[in-house]
Amino acid sequence: MTVASASIARVLIDSPLPQLDRLFDYRIPPELAADAQPGVRVRVPLRSAGRVADGWIVELTDSVDYTGELSLLESVVSPVPVLTPEVWTLARKVADRAAGSASDVVRLAVPRRYVRVEKAWLAAPPAPAPPVSPVDPAGYRAELVEAIESGGRVALDAVPRLARVSTGWVGRWATTFAALATHALARGTSAILAVPDHRDQNQVLGALAEVLPPERIVHLDARQPDAERYGKFLRCLGDEPLVIVGNRSVVYAPARRLGLIALWDDGDPLFAEQLAPYVHARDAALLRQEQQGAALVLAGHTRSSEAERLVQLGWLTSVSPERIESPRVVLTALQAPDDRLAAQARIPSSAWRSAREGLDSGPVLVQVARPGYATHLVCADCGEQARCRRCDGPLTTKSATATPSCAWCGALAAAWRCPHCEGAKFRRVGAGSVRTAEDLGRAFPGAKVLVADGEHQRLTVPDKPALVIATRGAEPIADGGYRAVLLLDGERMVARESLRVGEDCLRWWSDAAALAAPGAPVVLVGVAGALASALATWRQADYARQELADRRRLRFPPAIRTATVTGQVDAVSKALEPVRDSVIDVLGPVDVEGGVRAIVRFDYAHGPAVASALRAEVIRAATARRAALARRAAGAAPALRVRFDDPEPFD
Known part of the structure; x- marks a missing residue:
């Protein structure tokens, strides 16, 4: 039957269990109605487990199809909407592409809460940001700025030289990033600048300090103390356009009006996420650019094979310096x-x-x-x-x-x-x-x-x-x-x-x-x-x-996509059956620690179908309660693990 109500919350539960990777409906009690808004942290009961879990409200609705009484929200942890609609949509797309859980992606995007930091942010009135004047990137033709202002996608060959700034010397690429960021801010949009490590972050921050006031710059990095990182994250929730600098997880920063995403040296292995669902920062940036219509820049002194593939497809435009200054x-x-x-x-x-x-x-x-x-x-x-x-x-x-x-x-x-x-x-x-x-x-x-x-x-x-x-x-x-x-x-x-x-x-x-x-x-x-x-x-x-x-001749990535399927022999065999008609071939399985592993190779066009089928098999294996309990008692590995675009078999 249809339950009519003006206060039903659809909640994403923070759990690594694949069978919980969906939205659950809860009735909002009247005393929580004011704070229970999309994006806030909540605590909800789990009937089957008999416990309370953390989660985020994704959306509110006035009706759901359910043949029973809805459970009530336990509490609203904080009234701050930390999960913005843009980040939620991105998390869902990233997880679906990699056959993973959206809550794992949200956990990368939303830092741990610090009450003291949050109260200080709520109490502080928003300060007006100084105006920004755009700076043209030296060494490039006008086509680069035109591409950025029109939301274009660029594979940028960096000028292999150093530049002097007030804090010292930085790579010319850093001053180019800073100049492009000023164009994004001048149009009233934010910019996300992702770099591999703290050395590159220092260069970008030094270059930005030359052309932007500090109120316009946010440094968001996993190396920061948790409280400091949460404070910087809260700054990104405002409506004022900012330049957000960080490492691989910064591509999930909550920038509502996003005008530019730029990655430096996207071939660096530090951009490969080490936590499930193991999505490379470049892939997350590609999805976000398509979602929000921002300009995209993949820059480096060299070009990764992934970027070259996108250039050949016409999805990225190759831009070189106006004058080659090679070493x-x-x-x-x-x-x-x-x-x-x-x-x-x-x-x-x-x-x-x-x-x-x-x-x-x-x-x-x-x-x-x-x-x-x-x-x-x-x-x-x-x-x-x-x-x-x-x-x-x-x-x-x-x-x-x-x-x-x-x-x-x-x-x-x-x-x-x-x-x-x-x-x-x-x-x-x-x-x-x-x-x-x-x-x-x-x-x-x-x-x-x-x-x-x-x-x-x-x-x-x-x-x-x-x-x-x-x-x-x-x-x-x-x-x-x-x-x-x-x-x-x-x-x-x-x-x-x-x-x-x-x-x-x-x-x-x-x-x-x-x-x-x-x-x-x-x-x-x-x-x-x-x-x-x-x-x-x-x-x-x-x-x-x-x-x-x-690699095209050998059918190796990135000419094609791959996924590894690892686990017990029976589970791997069952998981491969639904995808055999959608893939190029299956390599293996071969013996590995904890079971066997097979490598599935498939075209990009078949990626959604393969990911959906393998995800269904992961959920099926996880919900086989008796088998799961038996494996846990025996200390065995999980029945099935799937990882898309896994580099390990090729290293």
Whole structure:
């Protein structure tokens, strides 16, 4: 029957259970009617579980089709509508695309509540924001601004140079982002700027401070204390246009009038969400752009294969700088048999000369593949890799004299013996950032040597002679740019087994080359072929185009989409049956920990059908109560897990 009422709330329950991924109807008691509005946090009873759960009101209605008495809302936790209609719609679309739960996405979008912060925000009157004057991005034609103002979608090739701002030096890409954001604000709309990590955030914030008042800038990042992050989140709920800067989760920020979404370096793995439903920030941004009609910019020194696919489809427009200012890249062989310097410090004599000349006037960057002292240890007698006796993890060492320890559990290997030959001595294989610093310190006597890696974090270095040994992605910015850049360990990086190894290497090298001063040499050591040519000619888009063509022939992502189905043998077999007519093929299943795994490959057009079918199987498996209880008692893994666009099988 139809129940007529003026006070029925449709609630999304905060639960990881897939069978609860829908809206539940509750009657609003009269005493809660004033505060029970769409977007607020509530507590509701669950009849089947006999407990109270948290949730969000998604919408209000005056009638529902239900043959029984509706339960009452337990309470309204807060009158603040933290779940905006735009974010809810996005969360539902993102979850459906990845066969996941909308509440998992909302949990990424809406921070934990802090009562004190919320009360202060409610008590503070909204302050009028200063006006904004648009700034044109230097180095680009008018077509870029025209695309932003018309809600266009752009794949932007960044200018590989540094720019000076009042807080120091930043990448030119950061000043471009800041300029585009001013155009969005001048039109009365907000801008979301998503970058991979805190280093990039500092650059964007420094560039924004040059062109915008602080009242217009919100820094929203998961690294912030929870209370501070919640306060920044509440600022985004207002009607005043803002520029919102953050990492991957910022694409879910509650910007009602959204005029621009910009992602820097969308190929960076830090944009891949580590929590269910594991949706990449780029995919969430694509859905939000389509939903709200904002302009979209995917920018980088290199182009990801995903972005290149969208360019070829005509969905993104490729925009390049007005004048190419590419770095001066020099390709150098690894070493000659009689090259003493190459044997001593892992750089050929030609690269040593470039570094020596650069040190005469300023800092020199040396990029290496790994942090630490040695990449791994082996038995000095038999050559087998040294492993921990506790957890079988690889042993590493931080210096020439330090006691080796396990890279996984941290246990010291003070009395280690090889299980293969009973040998008690180690031999170090490979060189990390610390050992490279020692070697180069001997090759460049008297030069100051600085290390920048996970344990030695540096954001900037002064304009003074110094050797800066940095791991990929941890390179600090030098005032005015590096006088030379040496890219070592290229052959080791390329040898990594991964589908994305080529574009990853090109991205690491290009980002490092963009830190060079104008005219400074960028020396790539020991790499040849298409990768080296793309870097030397600064034609990364051509490499992305060829990479995508190769993946099309092999039917690898992103030419097609994939999903992994993992679980017990029977559950996986049943889950695959409904989708076999909609997919290209099924690889496997193969044995993995906790059961078996199959890889489903399918065209983008079949994505909704495949996601819907697999989601139904996940719910069916989760609601098999007796089987679930039996597995839980036995300590077994869940019957079925589905992950779309899973990169793990290809790494």
